[in-house]
Amino acid sequence: MAALAIAPVASPFGITSLIAPAQAAEAAATPPGFGDLVSKVKPAVISVRVKIDQDNDKSAMLQQNRMDSDEDTPFDQFSRQFGFRFPGGANGMPRQRHQMITGEGSGFFISADGYAVTNNHVVDHAQSVQVTMDDGTTYTAKVVGTDPKTDLALIKVDGKKDFPFVKFSDQKPRIGDWVVAVGNPFGLGGTVTAGIVSASGRDIGNGPYDDFIQIDAPINKGNSGGPAFDMNGNVIGVNTAIFSPSGGSVGIGFDIPASTAKLVVAQLKDKGAVTRGWLGVQVQPVTSDIADSLGLREARGAIVDNPQDGSPAAKAGIEAGDVITAVNGTPIKDSRDLARTIAGLAPGTSVKLDVFRKGGSKTMTLALGELPNERQAKGNAEEGRGQPGAGTPRLGLSLAPAGDVQGAGQNGVVVTDVDPQGPAAERGIRTGDVILNVGGKAVSNAGEVRSELAQAKSSGKRSVLLQVRSAEATRFVAVPLA
Template sequence: MTERPVDLSSLPSYGAARRSLFSARKFALMASVVAGLGAAVYGFSPQQGPADVFTSAAHAQVNTEVRKVERPIGFADIVERVKPSVISVKINIADKRSKDDSANKDEDSPFPPGSPMERFFRRFGGPDGLPPGLRGGPRGGRGPVTGQGSGFFISPDGYAVTNNHVVDGADKVEVTMEDGKAYTAKVIGTDQRTDLALIKVEGRTDFPFAKLSDSKPRIGDWVLAVGNPFGLGGTVTAGIVSASGRDIGNGPYDDFIQIDAPVNKGNSGGPAFDTNGEVMGVNTAIYSPSGGSVGIAFSIPASTVKSVVAQLKDKGTVSRGWIGVQIQPVTSDIADSLGMKKAEGALVAEPQQNSPAAKAGIQSGDVITAVNGEPVKDARELARTIGGLAPGTAVKLNVLQKGQDKVVNLTLGQLPNTVEAKADTDREDRGGASKGTGVPKLGLTVAPANSVAGAGREGVVVTEVDPKSAAAERGFKEGDVILEVAGKSVATAGEVREAIDAARTESKNSVLMRVKSGGSSRFVAVPLAKG
């Protein structure tokens, strides 16, 4: 462990030692003169003079003080104070059908099957996203299963925090304290979007508890992870805060603290303490190609925990504000095509019908740049900001609409529990059309949407993509429907070419298209070839 730099001037005895050394050096200088004279008169060597005795004594005093302070400063006092508040969480599910080994086990993963996040980010409980016991017994059988995680008390009357995925679906939750005492806990509420859960142990009002920190951790701050790795019981590891605001692909509310304190399966739901003994975050995920710790872990910030826990305690669920827009980041290409100086804000791909945003006049292609006067850095920040406000709250949005800045006032709705996006029809049903007309400058062949069965009436359908084209690099594929090009609705290949030529005339480096793929819309900035 790196030793903390020591300011010697703060030591009580340093000043005295320094004065002693200074005095000794003065005496040594005088003694050297006398010794020199003595050597000339009496013949003894000045190297053997009395000054050496005084100089050595002064140095010894300073060195003694330095050695006292330079001993490694450990975390024992902090751990002794906070460890009793940390609990082991064990769950039991009375009856759960296990999955056939030949089936796709990724159904339980928190990430889409085959995605990079599914492959590399693993929940602490196990490689398929659940605690070890929750993967079931013999193939195709039924039976009771168990799993383990961590948690910590946040109040003396028995309220405790853990992860949602630790207690999800549990029929029985049992917590064990550091002294070995076990209690049955009740699940008060869970929040899948932030992976937090609030549980309650009855019968006592003197549980040791931890305080959630009010301050935001800084990169480089010490962090202590306490939990129940591999079911071993209370284990402590130390590291530093490596980064903040991490998005690990778990959802729009990702805002994780990245730490390098070693954490493993079973640490899930346990606290990450700062050097004040306060909880800076709840450990919830690790980056682990192998399933074990590689020194990259993620914690839910204390600020998020406070907000979620307060609602869970009050009503057992979490309500979030909602404006009803499908948003995406503003890339440098998109910013250029919109004439923006900086790639900031959240681009509205599509407002949902009858949503607060649609009723307030927000349109596809608008860029939301601020909420209540606070700048919006990107799409994730907009989602977190709006989600952190209560339904019914009146907000003021700064919006860039068709190149003009405007202010939109609206009242937040409540975020639906599920948002379904359905395609009009499968691509296989989009037959019966000609091959379409080419847009060679982009490497696309398109046909009017109303000429392709199941494609709808608006826009043009992509019928062919040159695999070496700029469009292919941007993710275009057969069946996509181009609704707008450079802010203009298009219905034919000719209108697509006209919009592209207009963008060239305006010296744009890329052209912005609104594309419908499946059941959702997005904007794509496609670079324009020179010449």
């Protein structure tokens, strides 16, 4: 880009002559404009307008309450760009029953017979959907299917067979590639902005399958569901969210990749919903401390906190503490990578998992189940307190057998006191947590904990892996050995 070019400087060593050709080549590579591209793709982009009955839709009321609030929540910081307009509320006017919330977003046709893509949060709970084309023509649309997990939706306009449409790109965009966004920011349909691909693989805390493309082409409220194009006029992503301390664009936008959108949209068109493979494990990333405590050469893969009873993983013999390092021979980077990989496979698919267990590797084969619509792995431990047991100064904990503490169950040892300056406190272990095993060995009293700590230290490990059950979940915690 011209802004990055090194200005020619007179030099006795002839540096100017070396820089000038590079600048000329860069100028030649810079497109003279986006006019031809925009004229080709813009007719396929639509503005989407919805109406939601706030009285009959609890979700709409929750959305309204959030939008009326002055609080800046993490969700707001990564807020979806959907411009709801509310009668009353924030301005002090009373809300009336049976009023309709109106909202605007964007979308784009992907077929001549009227199928169009937008965001789930644009059409979620909508009583009516209208789309407006670039020439001002308005049509009524119906929702074919939605996928909240990826925030994608497929809508359909009936009655015509010659809508202009665009295609998804088959190529993954490179960081630094040009990108053109078209959409309906603030109700200004047909707005075109340009920028570059800033990053890929972004996790913004939106869901388990986050894999966003980051772009710096300005997008704002109302751009949600609109396309981002490459220089060939193919869709590389669906505009979905921005990071904005101010509420407007600061050049940090997030797009659902075309590779994800293609798979989801195909299922929505075929059956109106998305089915995903299900392994049935609660997992977490492998940190360097966890890798060291387990004897793994590198911090990669996903460590199993807890296989769910009756799940495909449990039936195949997957155990807590196993590290899943590959699926069908493809290495797994972390827990998000595992979630996306498994979800991308159809229920019933036979998969081979490479598993690291107690210093060795093994391959396990199982058939995936179907991911339920709503499933949350929760710990079933209740916090309990008792008299301090034997001290464990290496971790900064006081422990008591779980069986001696009401509500703690029969397995493990209960944390009855925590030294706030100790290594365990630094890793988030709290009073009431139950330590189930240390270094892969089940423990039932403080003496067994001390024994396993001593063995880990004598073997040269810098940290030890604890399986800890709390009120929220069962997890693994790597604690440094003092």
